[in-house]
Amino acid sequence: MTVPDPSRGESAEVPPSDAAAEAEVEVQVDSEVDAEVDAQAGETGEAGPVGDGSEGGADGGPDGGAKPAPTEAEAELAAQREERARIERRKADKDGPVESGAKLSGKAADLLAAVRAVEAGEKSGTAFYENPAPAPRRSAPEPAAPVRHRQPEAVPAPPSAAPETLAAVREVLAAGGAPKSLAERVAALLGEGAAEALREDPWQLLAVPGVQPDQADGFARALLGGSAGPGDARRATALVGWLLERAALQGHTALELASVRAALAERAVPDAEEAVRQAVAEGAVLVFQEEEPEAEESEDGGAEESEGAGGAAVEPARDSGPPVPVLLGLDRYALAEESLADGLARLAKTVTAADWDGPELARACGAHGLVTHTGGEAARAEPLALVLGARERGLRAALAVHTENGRRRLGSDAGAVTVADLLSGAAGLARDEDGALALDLLAVLDAPQLDVETAAILVEALPDGCRLLLSGDPGVLGAAGAGRVFGDVLAARVCPQVASRTPDPGPLGELVSGIGIGELTQVEAPGKEVVIVPVRDAGEAVHRTVQLVADSVPRAIGVPAEETQVITVGHGGAAGTRALNAALKQRLNPGPGRFGGFDPGDRVAHSPVPGRTVPATVVSADAEGLHLDRDGEKVVVPKERVEASVRHGWALTAHQAAGMRWPAVVAVLPGDAAQGLSRAWVYTAFGRAERHLSVVHGVDQALPRAVAEGLAPAPTTRLRPLLEALLAAPEEE
Template identity: 35%
Template sequence: MSETVEQVSAVLDRMGAPPALASRLAAALGPGGATELAANPWLLLRLPQVTVEQADFCARKALGEAARPDDPRRLSALTAHVLRMSARRGHTVVEEKRLATIVGQLGVPRPSDALEAAVADESAVVLESMEDSDDDFDFEEGGVPEIPDSERYYALPDVGHAEQRLGDQLLRLMTGNEPIMDAMTAAETVDEAADKGGFTVADPTRQALVTATLRPVTVLWHGPGDAGEVARALLCLHAIAADSQVGIAVAAPTAQAAAELNADLAAVAEEPPVRAVSLPELLAQAPVTAGLVVLQESMSVGAARAAELVSACGDDTHLVLLADPRQAPSATPGQVAVDVAASRTAHAGEVTAPGEPGPIAELALGVAEGDVPDVAAPDREIVRVPAASAEEAAHRVVQLLTDSIPRALGVDPEHTQVIASREDGPAGARALNAACKERLNPGPGAHGGLDVGDRVLLAADGPGYGPGDTGYLREAGERTVVELSGGRRVEVADPSALCPGWAVTVAAAHGGRWTAVVGVFPPEVPVSRPQVYTVLTRAVRHVSLVDATDGGLATGVRDNASAQRTTRLARILREG
């Protein structure tokens, strides 16, 4: 236990809070956290598991009569607490009236005081955007447009500033950029690349690639089963970049996703002239000098990460966001690709593969329409495994990972990912990781619960790696070394950034793709359409769905469509 954690633990003990919270709270508060916590016990609300009532109890014990309901420290902490809960749901901002309502529901008689307190101590920032203007007027008839009112939003400082930075940097690209080629030359280059490679691209794909050549920022939508067409499109974009001598950089959110994309490219071209890298690997090379930058699986990238990428691009860069709009939005705040397209300041196109979809894509398309249809899978592309309980579901998962899938399909556990719909519970990621480790790499967990040879998930940034990367722990002790997908090894500065990766949640899996996937849906866990769709589209060759929901999976797909997120990016871009 570090000195900082020990100090925080001592403060928690004095205020009657469990010392077990010390490690997470110390990480949330940073250096000097113990001093800050002693002066402001409501900082306990930085942890999502702490309730307002618990924080008030600890404050009364620590501060005595000084712990008043109208204490500015309390009011600020409550406001920031609401903003953090919203950010965990993916919102970048909360509209002022809604924030005041929610804070009022926490028992604050004058919510405006709480909002002011949060801004005063910099726990929150205020951001303004103009309402959409009324374009329904006629100058010829003497009409004058009404000046729109401004709307006030509140955000956590890091979240709000990241989205504003992203908008500003996108506008930089949009306003100072020239076409890479003219439309006719771009179309001819696409055709020549296809002829040389011995493949064809669909007409919508061809048109989309020309658009990306002309426009500084483009969103290219695709669907399940379009991996081959995406690879062909990237080869054509490489030809455009080569002929115009601007260079191209292709990135995927994680090393694992980059490895799968490179496999797709190799399936189209024997020696692909372009290679995808992980987004952390690309950002480590900043500034990015390529004149054409392509981000695959961009639905999984939040506003902060996207801001890093766009900021690293040069003024004359053309940015292409490849995205499947049916997927769940990013695990972090924002909905970048959706907002960029909705702003109408960027252009959108479609990368569409001709022909009938394969079984996994057919099932995913059915889910996108609110159904879970029975799909023919002659090569065992889809296996649905019913389970009567969470415990049985967990047993089935281990059986599939270690026996059934390797034996029936020849896919070893290294290329299979278990994706759980929740973190805790008998069939949650935590319990499944323990069960998988026992079968695949038993050991004492000598290094923070891990052993060399364990599959791991990275939960923090570092040189060449980032949250969502999975790999294998190769060295532990003096150095912590992880081998990522594709064979690249990285040294992880903080071993606490590693956690077991045999099983991951849907949020952690978003942005990755694996040869085989085992999706787990235990009983009494809310299921949504984007969640199931995202699980299905993580699989390249096979998906097993372990279903212990007793009909809840189909009901969730039918009834729980995607929830709307509150963001400002589209407004920032429109206001220019």
């Protein structure tokens, strides 16, 4: 077999599409799927098997020294918690307390009251489906007010659990054969009485990310003995929550009732229907429907209602017509979606229309409070021009992106900030007396990377009258977390949608554009912009990848190894990120890994918070932790967080790479990755390359099949119907 090599100037060739082939792409809920691992970016070190009694944490770095100052991750998380608390306080002040929701108010109390009403048989399941109109909101600050820049304030780290609490939790974990390294996470989840709560209900261990049901079962048997059976109600309730949290890593904010029952049956729950009723009755999950079912008149003239055990109605009766999907969801995502829908509707309704001259995007944003914009990499110049033009009009306009890499690509004149910095206060934007950002226009690029919770906080931080532009490429992989915000807003069609007509240039632009419409075509690549490297197996894929990064691409294309990014399908497997990073480290920066597995000069992927990946380089380590250089920004990762938040980064998954681009990309498609491919994956991975793309190709016809037919089903979310209920479709021009 002849292997094309860019160093020899061999022609670039992409296999033709095979339209007759059947798609074999399947969306799987598996710990090795990159969407799940990326969404658990704060848990990148896998939880050890429950029962091994081993200690976790980084095994490198010296001990001792004073307690380190709050890290960037801790400060960011604390800022987001403070922002959520402020939002809830403001909602409570406006809406007033709800009697049924003790110690709760606003939307949270309404949901809790509805749960209790269903439990008592006072209301049917439809009580969960009502969508009240958004409350009146504050007005926007005067456009003439100047932007007041300020330095970000230091946010104290959240207090850690008391030593006696941690000691008690470690004792319980040891008794059940679980790693004591889980103690801090268990204490953070369960609070001061964590040890007692865990003894009474060992399956609460499932709430810790990375813990699997069989591990929790073993832990429960060790603590409870023979009474820990598969039909235990505590186990069933924990499994329902675990299934929904696991689904959230695939983008779902809710799951259909039938799929939850089927998944419980696969986990040996003897009565899946009763398990769901129990979870609803205990308030562990909420019940929703996509649409209001019509009330069926019974023979005596009354409307029928479904009844469940204990009065918890989870499936409305329906005598005729198509079945109405019943959804189960967790309250955190329900609150986020409803808050986001209310916020988007508020922005759409409170803007004062103005005539803005210029291209279509400017005219749409001048007349409307909510606008979407779609396009590829070249189309990013259009929102940039919009923001610069708004600033020239004297308006307070900001441009937000997903990553630091994306910010740099716009150039220093853009004044762009990352969404994380915008929410944490690090961007230095002024806020009004209510804590809202003092903005007249916010353009958010890379909008597909917004998960529902981040989007809800972002929209809540905008004042009435502020214009919001959501811009992005709908073909890329979505957020590594719950929600499909950009896709749902587009699908709802409740605001103007502006599609860019600016194509991405060159052979790479032509290739990626074709993939976006389901065509994998040959492209002319006179400058070796695209090269296909066929391989027989995973071992050869790793070998050829290292050769390309270390030798062929630098020599033939002129892109050094440090500017070449490897992208593969998942973390596990013979050619996943772990195997590739090990091989690339051995070739590019060999060393003993004396700092928790890392050496100075290692390329790493730092995940300061779940769902966010930041490329960095290791500088050194000391008593404070691992010192990283993130494109000139110095960051210290505490040694106890190294194992959980830092990985080698020569190779990333496509989910981790979304929102970023590099001069050269090597996309690795080993044979065992065939079922992990989809059109969105190929589109995202191939589209990360600016000048050169090498495809290490070992999946044969699975690649053209994935491009032609590999459309993964959209995750189950509620944002679209919520928006449709709150906003009428825009008038046709």
